[in-house]
Amino acid sequence: MPENSEEQPVKxxxxxxxxxxxxxxxxxxxxxxxxxxxxxxxxKKHGLISYHLFVTPPAMNLSLKEEMAPIKPSWDFAGYDCVIEYIVPSFQIMRNIMSDPGWQESLKDQDDWVDGPKALLSIGHSIPYLLNGEAVNLPV
Incomplete structure (x- = not known):
């Protein structure tokens, strides 16, 4: 399993x-x-830093696709309904969450709602370069 060797939060x-x-x-x-x-x-119990739900309504995606098609005809457009974003101090926190009985309870109806085989998981670091209108993390 992935580890956080750089001591920065994992996304x-x-x-x-x-x-x-x-x-x-x-x-x-x-x-x-x-x-x-x-x-x-x-x-909260396990120290998750943040959780965001990026909701992608089909009508917005269709509108974007129609507008962008003449500009970028080779681009494909995502059809998923949402992207979940977790920020954790380390991957161990996610291990702890996933083994918690409360987490298992939160997933009890998942198979009725989520098309699991289509899910796509990724891990990495989120590095901001513009915050509140100010450039950050750029070489001087």
């Missing part, structure tokens, strides 16, 4: 597609009202 992302029998809106509602309601206390 994990996972893309999720909903199962086709659910609308995008119902899927996001399930994520927030059912899954996160149970998961947030587990995140």
């Amino acid at each position: 994990l992302t996972i893309t999720h597609y909903r199962k086709p029998q659910h609308t995008h809106e119902a899927f996001i509602n399930w994520m927030v009202e059912s899954h996160l309601r149970v998961a947030i206390p587990v995140f």
Whole structure:
């Protein structure tokens, strides 16, 4: 498993597609009202730094695709419903979260909602270069 050898927070992302029998809106509602309601206390217990849900409504993606097609015809456009972003002090924190019974409880309905085989997981570091309108982390 990945380790954080540089002692900086680790960012994990996972893309999720909903199962086709659910609308995008119902899927996001399930994520927030059912899954996160149970998961947030587990995140707090184990020291998760932050959790963001990047919601990608189909209508917005279609509009973007139509606008960008003449400019970048070779580009493909994501069809997932959301990207989950976790920031943790180390990957060990994610191990701790995933082994917590509360986390398992938060996932109890996941197979009914999430098209698991389409999920895409990534790990790395998030490095800002513009914060509050100011350039940061650039060579002097």
